[in-house]
Amino acid sequence: MHVHTRHSGAAKHLRFLRCRDCYSRPLDVYRTAKQRGMDLVTITDHDSIDGCLELLNRFGDLPDFMMGEEVSTYFPEFQHEIHIGVYGLNEAHHRELQKLRGNGEELVAYLRQSGLLYALNHFFLHYGDPKRVHRFVERMSELFDVFEIRNGTQLREHNTLVVQLVERFRNASGAHRPLGMVAGSDSHTLRRIGRTYTASPARNREEFLQDIRAGRTQVLGLHSNHLSLAADIYGVVLRYYPTVLSIRNGEFPPFIRLKNFFLSILAAPFLVTPYIVAVRHSRIERQRINLFTRLFSDGDAAS
Numbered sequence: 001m002h003v004h005t006r007h008s009g010a011a012k013h014l015r016f017l018r019c020r021d022c023y024s025r026p027l028d029v030y031r032t033a034k035q036r037g038m039d040l041v042t043i044t045d046h047d048s049i050d051g052c053l054e055l056l057n058r059f060g061d062l063p064d065f066m067m068g069e070e071v072s073t074y075f076p077e078f079q080h081e082i083h084i085g086v087y088g089l090n091e092a093h094h095r096e097l098q099k100l101r102g103n104g105e106e107l108v109a110y111l112r113q114s115g116l117l118y119a120l121n122h123f124f125l126h127y128g129d130p131k132r133v134h135r136f137v138e139r140m141s142e143l144f145d146v147f148e149i150r151n152g153t154q155l156r157e158h159n160t161l162v163v164q165l166v167e168r169f170r171n172a173s174g175a176h177r178p179l180g181m182v183a184g185s186d187s188h189t190l191r192r193i194g195r196t197y198t199a200s201p202a203r204n205r206e207e208f209l210q211d212i213r214a215g216r217t218q219v220l221g222l223h224s225n226h227l228s229l230a231a232d233i234y235g236v237v238l239r240y241y242p243t244v245l246s247i248r249n250g251e252f253p254p255f256i257r258l259k260n261f262f263l264s265i266l267a268a269p270f271l272v273t274p275y276i277v278a279v280r281h282s283r284i285e286r287q288r289i290n291l292f293t294r295l296f297s298d299g300d301a302a303s
Helices: 012-017 027-034 050-058 091-100 103-113 130-143 156-176 206-212 225-245 254-270 272-302
Strands: 041-043 065-076 079-086 119-120 148-150 182-183 198-199 218-221
Touching: 027 041, 041 050, 050 065, 065 091, 065 103, 065 206, 065 254, 079 103, 091 103, 103 130, 119 182, 119 206, 130 156, 130 225, 130 272, 148 218, 156 272, 182 206, 182 218, 225 272
Parallel strands: 041 065, 119 148, 148 182
Antiparallel strands: 065 079, 079 119, 182 198, 198 218
């Protein structure tokens, strides 16, 4: 339910190298997912459906494939960007989503009106305001009926907190509002595709989407840690070097290729950095999520 291809744009942290966020080809993503037992496959590139269209243009309508997209949208109230997984959309939907994504409230209103299935991905990604976290959670619970409760790039602590909050939403809303739960690898390489996934008794993609809406799904698979995060970073970076060295792929104009080649050589001694970054990031993330967990626990005790 959450996987990327080479159409996901540039990596935010390696802009000076013009490194992609992912180098996996759509066909390789599809084949890898099928080899690992996935009955249904989707692609959710960042603000793009080009990977989906590349696959569909090659093979036509695939009964075991559904169009997906991870839409980045901004909420002025919280000065924060969230990511929304959208499923079963078409090109007209995509164009409208890209027009509206500057304001999350307007975007979600359109998603509700269109009847598309949409999910809040990695609930607390980059959210760092403990003073407003209760209001943030409250607003997200009002806007979303489907939540990604297990993300393969997030720590167990993050995913556990999301599960606890979704259970709280369910208890508060009663039986009149079923909540959907999904899981996805959020893989930017082929390595983790199909290792974190969503299951249901559905026999086809239409029934599968219905099962998500009705809360009849199971989430299975792996969480993340500093080792898997470091492996993901290395997986992307090491795919970058052949791209710079190859003169046939058309990735860079000659001058940019030459510049990036020398930048890559200069950066080579720092290849240990991704591991250090992964360890530091995991430590900071664990502290942040543990703080949020305590804040919600304190709120329960006070009430």
